[in-house]
Amino acid sequence: MTKIKNLFAATRLKQEFADRRTKLYRVAYSWCHNTSLADDLVQETMLKAMKKADSLRNQATLDTWLYRILLNNWHDYLRVQGRNVELYDVGDEGQPEHADNYQKSQIVGRVRSSVERLPMSLREVVTLADFAGFSYAEIADIVDIPIGTVMSRLYRARQNLKEQLLDLAGEGKLPVKLMRVK
Amino acid sequence: MNDKTYTDEKLNLFIDQQLDTDENDEIRHSILEDASIRERVCQLKAVRELVGYAYENVPDPDNASGAGNAGISRYLWKGIAASLLLAIGMLTGWTVNDAARSTQIASADDVFQYYKSAAQVNRAERKIILHVTTGDIYAVKGALDEAEQLLASYRDAGTPMKLDIVTYREGINMMRVGVSPYLDRIEGIVDNNDNVSLYACMRSIDKAQKKEGKQLVMMEKAVTDKTAQELISERLQKGWIYIKV
Numbered sequence: 001m002t003k004i005k006n007l008f009a010a011t012r013l014k015q016e017f018a019d020r021r022t023k024l025y026r027v028a029y030s031w032c033h034n035t036s037l038a039d040d041l042v043q044e045t046m047l048k049a050m051k052k053a054d055s056l057r058n059q060a061t062l063d064t065w066l067y068r069i070l071l072n073n074w075h076d077y078l079r080v081q082g083r084n085v086e087l088y089d090v091g092d093e094g095q096p097e098h099a100d101n102y103q104k105s106q107i108v109g110r111v112r113s114s115v116e117r118l119p120m121s122l123r124e125v126v127t128l129a130d131f132a133g134f135s136y137a138e139i140a141d142i143v144d145i146p147i148g149t150v151m152s153r154l155y156r157a158r159q160n161l162k163e164q165l166l167d168l169a170g171e172g173k174l175p176v177k178l179m180r181v182k
Numbered sequence: 183m184n185d186k187t188y189t190d191e192k193l194n195l196f197i198d199q200q201l202d203t204d205e206n207d208e209i210r211h212s213i214l215e216d217a218s219i220r221e222r223v224c225q226l227k228a229v230r231e232l233v234g235y236a237y238e239n240v241p242d243p244d245n246a247s248g249a250g251n252a253g254i255s256r257y258l259w260k261g262i263a264a265s266l267l268l269a270i271g272m273l274t275g276w277t278v279n280d281a282a283r284s285t286q287i288a289s290a291d292d293v294f295q296y297y298k299s300a301a302q303v304n305r306a307e308r309k310i311i312l313h314v315t316t317g318d319i320y321a322v323k324g325a326l327d328e329a330e331q332l333l334a335s336y337r338d339a340g341t342p343m344k345l346d347i348v349t350y351r352e353g354i355n356m357m358r359v360g361v362s363p364y365l366d367r368i369e370g371i372v373d374n375n376d377n378v379s380l381y382a383c384m385r386s387i388d389k390a391q392k393k394e395g396k397q398l399v400m401m402e403k404a405v406t407d408k409t410a411q412e413l414i415s416e417r418l419q420k421g422w423i424y425i426k427v
Contacts, residue, residue: 029240039243111236129198130233136200154198155191161229 013053016062017046023132024070030127031074033116041077045070067132067142071124078120114164118157125150126157188212188219190226197226214327217335308336308343309422311414316427317352319363325356325427326367333375345378346417350410353427354382354390359399372403383410 021042028038028045048069056065115123128134128142129150136154140147188196188209195201196209213220310332314325329345336343347368349357356362357380372378382404391398400406418424 025243026237026240030237035241035243038240108236111232115233115236126233127237130230131237133234136198151191151195151200155194158194158226158229159190161233162225165229165232 014050017049017066020063020066021046024066027067027127027132028070028074030112030115030131031120031124032077033112037077041070041073044073048073061141064134064138064141067128067134068144071142074124111165114161117164118160122153122157122160125153126161129154188222190222193219193223193226197223197230214324214331308341309417309420310343310345311417311422311424312345312347313410313414313424313426314347314349314353314356315351317355321427322353322356322362322364326364326371328425328427329371329378333371333378343377345375346381346413346422347378348381348383348410348413349386349404350383351386354386354398354400357382357401357404359401362401365401368401369403380404381408381410381413382406383408383413385409385411 024042024045025038028041029035032038032041045066049066052069056062115127118126124143125139128139129136134142136147136150139150143150145153192201193209196206199206201209209219209223213223312325312329312332314322316322325347329347332343332345349355356364357368359365362368368380372380380401380403382400384406386409387398387400387406414424
């Protein structure tokens with residue numbers, strides 16, 4: 001009976017992980033801007049999460065727990081690479097066929113490019129807050145820093161992005177002023 | 183409240199809803215009174231929204247050669263639309279509220295049409311849609327405050343403007359006779375400003391009539407023969423600024 005219960009629990013947990021995979025991938029991508037690496041990081045996260053499932057005491061903290069594993073994997077990768085930023089050429093987004101799609105991709109590209117220019121510590125915090133939607137307390141838990149540091153990093157990240165992005169809509173020049181994606 | 187009272191750190195906490203109720207209310211009140219605070223809050227919100235949407239859809243790891251963009255969802259573009267409209271609103275001094283993230287009205291195509299036309303818009307003239315989607319009495323009051331502020335600001339600046347108040351879903355209640363406590367105020371706004379028009383979504387009225395089993399009586403000045411979606415799409419394509427309440 002216990003074995004059956006464990007089997008159900010494992011299956012449920014696996015499903016919980018699978019449900020979160022897409023968002024984990026997007027967050028990983030927001031950090032590294034590389035599809036293959038983001039996929040590898042998420043794959044590694046899933047494997048570790050399954051192995052360490054017993055250490056998850058509170059199901060309510062599943063999200064922060066998973067993202068902490070993802071962040072650790074990312075940091076491990078950076079350590080191995082021995083560098084902190086500008087890891088690769090981000091030339092994997094292709095070119096859409098139509099002019100309108102191209103304009104649209106330019107806007108997204110501009111934002112991603114601005115995020116990519118942020119120092120890594122700011123990039124991680126701002127994407128966890130503004131894309132993944134975590135609270136300050138959750139980010140503090142994931143990144144393992146005090147809440148005050150989350151606040152200051154988020155402030156600096158947004159100030160930086162604000163300066164980079166404010167001309168997006170300025171004077172109707174958006175389509176021509178956008179910079180290309182790396 | 184002086185603009186310098188609040189640091190950007192504080193306003194960040196405000197937009198992320200990390201302040202206690204009193205501080206939150208204080209800033210919310212200041213936003214209504216002080217255009218410079220409103221603009222700073224809008225800037226921060228715009229950044230947050232743009233980052234949020236930039237990663238809603240990223241290239242597929244299995245098909246990184248272009249499927250990511252080709253497959254970008256309409257939902258994403260609606261999101262970008264809202265964000266960019268927010269940025270436009272910000273730069274032109276208008277407040278766009280939290281609901282921008284969830285707008286279901288502005289399509290991607292609308293927005294990019296907007297951008298095309300924005301470059302050709304006569305900068306001396308402002309055309310604004312105030313889209314009211316809620317029947318919440320405080321939100322409606324806020325919408326009317328916002329409308330009056332917009333009208334006063336542009337009047338003081340000598341800048342011509344056109345304001346269309348478009349109500350949708352429960353928002354139509356603000357124009358209902360016997361329901362809205364603000365009919366006199368709305369009448370006053372329209373009577374004193376020949377550049378203000380009122381619209382109640384035809385589809386929302388139909389739905390409400392079916393639900394309530396009776397004919398809705400709308401104020402006479404409200405135009406009721408078009409859907410909100412039609413009205414807003416038409417205006418966005420002509421370069422109007424969109425503000426959602």
